[in-house]
Amino acid sequence: MTTVKILKYSLSFFIYFLVQVFILKDLVLFGYAFSFLYVFFLLNLPHEVPTIPLLLIGFFLGLLIDLFYDSFGIHAASTVFLAFVRNTWIKVIMPTGGYDDNVPPTLLNMGIGWYIFYSLPLILIHHFIFFYIDSLGTQLYLPLVIRVLSSLVFTFLLGTIVQAIFYKKERVV
Amino acid sequence: MQQIFLFLYRLRAFILFLILELLALGIIFTHNSPQGAVYFNSSNKFTGRLLSSKNNIVSYFTLNSTNKALAEKNASLLNRLDKMTTISDSAYFNLDSSFSNHFNFWSARVINNSINLSQNYITLNKGSLDGVEEGMGVFNEQGIVGRVKGTSSHFSSVISLLHTDLLISSKIKKSEVFGSTKWDGVNSNEAKLLYVPRHVKVEPGLEIVTSGYNAVFPEGLPIGKVKDVSQGSETNYLDITISLGADFSKLNFVYLVKNDLREEIDSLEMEMVTPNQ
Numbered sequence: 183m184t185t186v187k188i189l190k191y192s193l194s195f196f197i198y199f200l201v202q203v204f205i206l207k208d209l210v211l212f213g214y215a216f217s218f219l220y221v222f223f224l225l226n227l228p229h230e231v232p233t234i235p236l237l238l239i240g241f242f243l244g245l246l247i248d249l250f251y252d253s254f255g256i257h258a259a260s261t262v263f264l265a266f267v268r269n270t271w272i273k274v275i276m277p278t279g280g281y282d283d284n285v286p287p288t289l290l291n292m293g294i295g296w297y298i299f300y301s302l303p304l305i306l307i308h309h310f311i312f313f314y315i316d317s318l319g320t321q322l323y324l325p326l327v328i329r330v331l332s333s334l335v336f337t338f339l340l341g342t343i344v345q346a347i348f349y350k351k352e353r354v355v
Numbered sequence: 356m357q358q359i360f361l362f363l364y365r366l367r368a369f370i371l372f373l374i375l376e377l378l379a380l381g382i383i384f385t386h387n388s389p390q391g392a393v394y395f396n397s398s399n400k401f402t403g404r405l406l407s408s409k410n411n412i413v414s415y416f417t418l419n420s421t422n423k424a425l426a427e428k429n430a431s432l433l434n435r436l437d438k439m440t441t442i443s444d445s446a447y448f449n450l451d452s453s454f455s456n457h458f459n460f461w462s463a464r465v466i467n468n469s470i471n472l473s474q475n476y477i478t479l480n481k482g483s484l485d486g487v488e489e490g491m492g493v494f495n496e497q498g499i500v501g502r503v504k505g506t507s508s509h510f511s512s513v514i515s516l517l518h519t520d521l522l523i524s525s526k527i528k529k530s531e532v533f534g535s536t537k538w539d540g541v542n543s544n545e546a547k548l549l550y551v552p553r554h555v556k557v558e559p560g561l562e563i564v565t566s567g568y569n570a571v572f573p574e575g576l577p578i579g580k581v582k583d584v585s586q587g588s589e590t591n592y593l594d595i596t597i598s599l600g601a602d603f604s605k606l607n608f609v610y611l612v613k614n615d616l617r618e619e620i621d622s623l624e625m626e627m628v629t630p631n632q
Contacts, residue, residue: 204409210471213543233368241375248382249402252469252476252512255382262379266372315383317473320519320540 191227198223199243203250206340214325215332218257220247221308222341224265225301226349228286233269240265253316260311264304275299284352289345291352302338309333403466403510407480410466414607421607428496458573461486461611463493466510470543470603475515477501479609482509492572492612498600499523499536499578500609502571517543517603524569525578528562530555536563536578536597543603545582548595555593557584563597570620572612 202220210216224240244258251257272287277296281287289297313329363370414421463485467478481487483506493500493513501513502521514521516538523536525548534551548563561581567574579597587594614620 207469213471216471234371237368237371237375241379244379250406250467251472252467252478253472253474255379259376259379259383262372262375266368266376317540320473322473322540325541 195223195239195243199246202247207250211332211336214329215336216309216329217336217340218305218309218312218333219337219340219344221261221264221305221337222301222344224261224268225304225341226286226288226345228284229269229272229281230283231269233266236265236268237262256312256315259315260308263311264308267307268304271300271304286352288349288352289342290349294342298338301341302334305337306330306334309337400507400509403478403480403507406466406478407464407510410464410480414464417605417607420605424496425608431496457615459486459613459615461613463487463511463609463611465606465609468515468603468606470515470517473519473540475517475603476504477513477515477606479511479513479611480509481611482506482511484508486613487511487611488613490571490617492614493609494572494576494612495601495606495609497577497602499565499572499576500601500603500606503611515603516546516599516601522549523572523578524566525563526566527551527555527557527581528564528575530557530561532557533566533568534563534595544598545596546579546599548581548597549592551593551595552591553586553593557581557593557595559583570614570617573614 198220202218206217206219220243223243224236227236227239240261241258244261245255247253247257247261248255272281275296285291287297287300292300309330313326313333317326461481463479463481465477466480467476469475469477477493477500479487479493487503487506489503489505491503493502499516501515501518503511504514505512516523516536519538519540521537524533525536526533527548532551532555534548536546537549538546551557559581563578563581565572565574565576565578577600579599581595582598583596585594
C-alpha cells in the first residue's frame with residue numbers, strides 16, 4: 183500500500199468513527215433500527231489486507247466506538263469476529279477469474295449483486311453478536327430478532343447510499 | 356519443537372483472534388458486575404471532553420422544554436419553601452438537625468445517553484472533584500433517572516433506570532405498599548413494579564414513589580404512574596406496568612443526591628445479615 187492510500191484510509195477511519203459516535207448514535211429508528219455504519223470501513227478495506235492487521239484495526243475501532251456507546255467491549259467483540267471471518271468469506275465467494283489487485287471490495291467496484299452477497303451475511307453476524315451480548319440476562323428474544331433484522335436493513339441501506347455518494351469507482355477497465 | 360512453532364505460526368491469525376475476543380469479553384463481563392472498575396466508558400477525560408462539546412451544541416435544541424421543566428421545578432420548590440417557613444406567632448419546636456438534612460443535592464448535565472439497548476448508561480458532566488461518588492442517586496423533576504456507577508475526576512457514569520439489572524426500592528404512594536421498580540428492557544417509557552402481593556388493590560393511575568428504604572434516594576421522589584395491572588404468571592405477585600415519569604429521550608439537567616448516613620445504615624444492616632461469628 184502506498185502512503186497516499188494509508189493516509190486515505192486513516193482519514194476515512196476517523197470520518198466513519200466521528201459520524202458513528204456523534205450522529206448515528208442518536209439516530210435509532212422506531213427504537214429498534216440501529217445503524218452501525220462503521221462496519222463498512224472494515225468491509226471496504228482492500229482484500230489484500232491480511233487477517234492480523236484487520237483484527238487489530240477491528241479491535242481498536244470497536245473499542246473506540248464502545249467508549250462512546252458505554253457498551254464496554256460489546257462492539258469490540260462483534261467487530262473482531264467480523265474482521266476474523268471477512269477474508270475467509272471473500273475467498274469463499276470469489277468470482278470466476280479472481281479479484282483484481284488494487285481494487286477494494288466496494289459497492290461500485292464489485293456491483294450490487296456481489297456486494298449484497300458479500301456484506302449482508304457479515305453485517306448480520308456482527309449485529310447478531312452485538313445485540314445478543316447486549317440482551318444477555320434478559321429473556322427478550324423477539325425484540326432481539328427485530329433489532330438484528332431492522333438494524334441490518336438500516337445499516338445496509340445507509341451504507342449503500344454513502345458509497346453511492348462518496349465513493350469512486352476504481353476498477354480499471 | 357520446530358513443528359510446534361510452525362503449527363502455532365500457521366494458526367497465528369486464529370490465536371490473535373481468540374486473544375482479542377477474550378479480551379473484549381473480559382471487558383464486558385468485568386463491567387456487568389455491579390461493582391466494577393470503570394475504564395472503558397464515556398466518563399474518561401478524552402471521551403468526556405468530546406461529548407460535552409457535542410452536548411454544548413445539541414442542548415440548544417432542547418432549551419425550550421428544559422427551561423419549562425426547570426421553571427416548574429422552581430415553582431414546586433417555592434411552594435414547599437412556603438410551607439416550611441415558620442410563622443413567628445406560632446409555637447415552634449426545632450428537630451434534631453442530624454435527622455432532618457442528611458441528604459445533599461447536586462445538579463449535573465447529561466452529556467451522553469442511550470435508551471434503546473438493554474443496558475443503558477448515562478454520562479454526567481460532574482465527577483469526583485465535584486463531590487460525586489459511586490452509589491449516589493440520580494433523578495430529575497419528573498422522576499428517578501438512575502444510580503452512579505463510577506466517576507472520573509470531571510465526569511461520572513450512571514446506570515440508567517433503563518438497565519435491566521437496576522432495582523429501585525419503591526412504594527405505591529396512596530396505600531404505602533412496597534415493591535421494586537425494574538425495567539424489563541422493552542419500552543423506554545415503561546417499567547415493571549415487582550413484588551406487590553396479589554391481595555393488594557392496585558388501580559391504574561396510582562402514583563409510584565421511592566420508598567426511602569434503600570438509603571440511596573430520599574423518600575417520596577416520583578417514579579411514575581401505574582399503567583396496567585394484571586394477574587401475572589407468578590403465583591404470589593401482581594404484574595404491574597408503570598409508565599415512567601422521566602422522559603429518557605430528552606434528559607438534560609438532572610440532580611444527584613447523596614445520603615450522608617448511607618454507610619451507617621448499610622453497615623448496620625450488614626451486621627443484621629451476618630451475625631457475630
